[in-house]
Amino acid sequence: MCAVSDLAAANRPQKWAKVLDQSRCIGCHACTTACKSENEVPLSVTRTYVKSVEVGAWPQARRAFQVTRCNQCEDAPCVTACPTSAMFQRADGIVDFDKRICIGCKACIAACPYDAIFINPEDHSAEKCNFCTHRLEVGLEPACVVVCPVEAIFVGDMLDPSSKVAQVVNREPVTVRRPEKETKPKVFYKDAHQATLDPIAARRPEGDNFMWSEQARGPQSVNSGHPAAWSNSSAAALLSYDVRHEAPWDWRVSLYTWTKGIAAGAYLVACLLLVTGIGDGPLFRWVAPVLGAAFLAVTGALLVWDLEHPERFYLIFTRPQWRSWLVRGAVVISAYGAVLTVHLLAGVFGWGTLQGPLVLPGLPLAAMTSIYTAYLFAQSQGRDLWQSPLLPLHLLVQSLLGGAAALLLFAPVVEPGAAEPIAYVVAGSAVGHLLMLWGETTLVHITAHAHLAQWSMIAGDFKGFFWAGVVLVAVAVAAPIMGVFAAPFALAGLLAHEHAYVQAAQAVPLA
Numbered sequence: 001m002c003a004v005s006d007l008a009a010a011n012r013p014q015k016w017a018k019v020l021d022q023s024r025c026i027g028c029h030a031c032t033t034a035c036k037s038e039n040e041v042p043l044s045v046t047r048t049y050v051k052s053v054e055v056g057a058w059p060q061a062r063r064a065f066q067v068t069r070c071n072q073c074e075d076a077p078c079v080t081a082c083p084t085s086a087m088f089q090r091a092d093g094i095v096d097f098d099k100r101i102c103i104g105c106k107a108c109i110a111a112c113p114y115d116a117i118f119i120n121p122e123d124h125s126a127e128k129c130n131f132c133t134h135r136l137e138v139g140l141e142p143a144c145v146v147v148c149p150v151e152a153i154f155v156g157d158m159l160d161p162s163s164k165v166a167q168v169v170n171r172e173p174v175t176v177r178r179p180e181k182e183t184k185p186k187v188f189y190k191d192a193h194q195a196t197l198d199p200i201a202a203r204r205p206e207g208d209n210f211m212w213s214e215q216a217r218g219p220q221s222v223n224s225g226h227p228a229a230w231s232n233s234s235a236a237a238l239l240s241y242d243v244r245h246e247a248p249w250d251w252r253v254s255l256y257t258w259t260k261g262i263a264a265g266a267y268l269v270a271c272l273l274l275v276t277g278i279g280d281g282p283l284f285r286w287v288a289p290v291l292g293a294a295f296l297a298v299t300g301a302l303l304v305w306d307l308e309h310p311e312r313f314y315l316i317f318t319r320p321q322w323r324s325w326l327v328r329g330a331v332v333i334s335a336y337g338a339v340l341t342v343h344l345l346a347g348v349f350g351w352g353t354l355q356g357p358l359v360l361p362g363l364p365l366a367a368m369t370s371i372y373t374a375y376l377f378a379q380s381q382g383r384d385l386w387q388s389p390l391l392p393l394h395l396l397v398q399s400l401l402g403g404a405a406a407l408l409l410f411a412p413v414v415e416p417g418a419a420e421p422i423a424y425v426v427a428g429s430a431v432g433h434l435l436m437l438w439g440e441t442t443l444v445h446i447t448a449h450a451h452l453a454q455w456s457m458i459a460g461d462f463k464g465f466f467w468a469g470v471v472l473v474a475v476a477v478a479a480p481i482m483g484v485f486a487a488p489f490a491l492a493g494l495l496a497h498e499h500a501y502v503q504a505a506q507a508v509p510l511a
Helices: 002-009 030-039 077-081 107-111 143-147 164-171 251-275 282-305 325-348 359-378 391-408 416-442 448-458 463-476 479-505
Strands: 016-021 049-055 062-068 087-089 095-097 153-157 187-190 237-241
Touching: 016 164, 030 049, 030 143, 077 087, 077 107, 143 153, 153 164, 164 187, 251 282, 251 325, 251 359, 251 391, 251 416, 251 479, 282 325, 282 391, 325 359, 359 391, 391 416, 391 463, 391 479, 416 448, 416 463, 416 479, 448 463, 448 479, 463 479
Parallel strands: 016 187
Antiparallel strands: 016 153, 049 062, 049 237, 087 095
8 A cells, every 4th residue: 555655646657557366366246346336336337347257177167257347558449539538548557538528429439449448327428447546646556456355456557666566567477358459458467367368268158147147138238258159269168257248339320321321422423423424414413412411411410319428519529539530530521511511502592603613522522421431440449340451442332332322213303314324333333342242251351359240240140131231232233224223222232231230340249
């Protein structure tokens, strides 16, 4: 206690770190209850908990524990992804949070490779372990450290060579969770079993019957361990105790990727027809910008609706954290919406000559609107399925498919001469989408997490949506023959695919 007090009072740089000695841990859950009491953590969520795995087979079986919490990363993905700096890193290295400016976008949850952040069900703001900073600042140790009966948890300054943490980390074999993510965690594990450190190394119990509890499977639940139909390890390891986890982004984000794609694609296709000299009529002057503006408005509504604090959405613009692709995307969408608005106003007031030059800013902004989500998803470092360098191109192809299909619904009536070229765009982009899906599902993914997400998409919980999307888009390949009747197949197929892709990536356990 004195050492912690001296460190807190010292006027020099500090780098707080924590060691979890799993050779001492007895799985008593005292740290969990102490954390809940100290930080007033509600039921159903935890800042820290103890996971247990049964390793081996009788009579050579034993139980291994892992104390699970925020890893206090030096390069914290949650800090980068947070659009308002509600997640921030202190000078002493602790990643802390400010609930007053949290908008509840859940980007930090999606970004965390360790599933250490949650939404507090009472105040609807993001929360996690912060080393009990309010205690450290007055010279006290964190609640979990004080209460541990076997001294399996200790905290200290990595910059102080005399601290126990520095001595253990620098002299003894320790490990961190998911080092391949290169986040440089400052929570170190001593003598932890790999079956506990790897969230998909242990088998999930059948029927989700865990020790003391049964976890219901809902559309957003993500239980740790691998399912019986897919295995990451030949070791006999059975997950015996875990807490329930939730995927951060639900069907509203799946729908948002679809509406945004149509909003960008309708204007993209109309502009391409204009540039190639095929169409300069009502489709370009009215239908495309109206479709773009309408679907962009729905996109914005979905994004705000998905926030836990929708009344704070303005903070994205008034106190932006520019590394976040939520902020960059909001700026891109706003600029694209401004172009569509000017385009429509020019038509209303008879300034039609202004609509053509708007293609110069409109085309790149529409393209960026369609692909920026790839960079937003890339900031979700725990979701390996989204870490694809081809995702921007795939989103652009999907946007062309959705936009062309939407225009095809109106072309035979308002501009018949453009219907056939648009049908060929539908067919071509449908073929491109299916070819990219073929590559996605046949190439071997480089990580087990991406492979399990792919399995979940094509053979697991979301296979119905995925294969329905494939069949419906395949029908749309015949658009030059089917004409306007191909459009609903293309749009429905895209929607089914978006849902399968967005949700399957979140179905892989991270803790």
